């Protein structure tokens with residue numbers, strides 16, 4: 001389907017204006033201390049609310065005027081049009097000729113029939129599938145669904161990789177306090193046999209349910225692990241005397257202990273999984289945008305359908321905000337544009353995401369796939385080369401762990417690393433250390449870090465502490481290190497949905513400025529293909545070995561010589 005070529009952002013008036021603006025900020029000197037001192041309303045002007053989240057952009061290297069120029073850039077690259085095209089289901093993933101409709105996954109029941117794309121009542125299908133997932137989840141949670149020997153399920157093991165793993169595991173970890181049915185989840189992704197071995201070692205097969213999640217149902221890692229899990233289940237059930245090993249009992253065991261999630265339901269049946277226990281989604285959901293589809297079935301089981309609905313409502317709140325708010329006031333779009341400001345004007349390469357919440361410990365890893373698989377591209381959606389740097393390296397660890405590891409480089413290194421600091425006002429685990437509220441101690445670190453990064457410490461301040469002159473330079477903090485603070489009341493299914501949708505739309509915004517298709521991932525194909533070709537060379541095929549390049553051949557020879 002024809003799609004308009006991307007606007008070259010670097011040729012827009014706004015880009016030129018941003019360049020001038022950047023230069024004048026450099027000339028006058030970027031100085032957050034002075035900017036705050038000279039404008040008592042700075043924080044007010046640069047703070048926003050979206051959904052249940054509060055955003056403070058004032059510790060960024062921007063003046064209010066910068067945001068107007070960035071919004072202007074958004075207009076000139078037709079960001080509003082692209083947002084509308086996405087929500088309406090146009091095929092904006094043009095290299096795969098697909099609509100991009102993860103936003104439809106969280107549209108409410110009353111929107112049934114309101115979005116028909118390529119002849120499909122999208123919301124109707126989404127809601128019908130959710131109903132089936134919820135009914136199944138309720139059966140497992142209540143104990144009505146049992147394993148083959150009649151015992152209730154206490155562990156679900158999600159087998160998937162990439163988008164079929166990172167979203168569910170991140171969200172499960174984030175929402176652990178809501179897992180209220182005595183069912184826990186584990187996640188197996190790596191084809192390294194150690195992963196499945198360690199995750200199943202202490203499990204009772206009679207109380208374990210495997211969920212095989214694969215959009216394509218062709219992914220080598222997932223199908224290998226699924227077959228391994230099937231053997232593990234049957235072997236252990238037999239050893240425990242739960243089945244006799246007959247074909248009929250094995251088939252029944254697989255029916256009771258394996259369900260699947262995929263867009264390729266025919267392939268699921270070939271695997272031996274009962275199609276009634278398979279939940280579908282659609283090719284207009286990218287893997288990394290799929291945690292709120294059937295891919296989140298492990299969540300629906302552990303936290304329950306009601307909480308899952310709240311999770312979806314959180315996404316939907318940010319979707320509506322993003323679609324309906326003018327760019328100048330739209331903090332979601334502005335955060336994406338701000339990232340462009342750092343990448344393309346300041347030359348930043350990476351972006352730290354630092355959640356001050358232990359439950360969000362997998363959030364940076366999740367964001368790595370979301371953002372880097374989406375925007376790590378060198379050609380635009382019309383096949384022409386990109387005209388600027390694209391993509392950011394997203395990384396991070398929960399605070400305060402990162403403080404004692406890599407913050408040194410953010411505070412005093414030579415690189416500019418914009419950072420998002422995320423925290424919640426309340427904790428589900430209040431604790432006191434003598435008289436001190438531990439969560440407040442934790443939050444004090446959250447507030448202190450962005451303050452230190454923004455305002456630093458001058459040589460005179462260091463001297464005033466009586467520091468020996470010879471080590472004054474080492475103890476100076478330049479400040480002017482940009483951060484965005486995101487605060488919420490509580491980490492709940494709803495606020496987690498909001499956070500995820502926020503970063504999904506930040507990703508679209510950046511991708512639109514860079515002109516890339518944020519929804520394909522051709523870059524992962526070559527390695528997969530070569531792994532298939534190399535497999536025979538590793539085991540014994542000398543001809544296949546000889547066909548390798550010299551370095552690869554030598555590495556394989558080392559392996560062959562050293563294997564036991």
Ligand SMILES: O=P(O)(O)OC[C@H]1O[C@H](O)[C@H](O)[C@@H](O)[C@@H]1O
Pocket residue numbers: 161162163164213214215216217218219222287288373521524
């Ligand atoms: O869900 P699947 O089809 O098994 O795909 C799993 C993952 O593998 C692919 O290689 C892609 O890079 C990911 O975008 C995808 O999430």
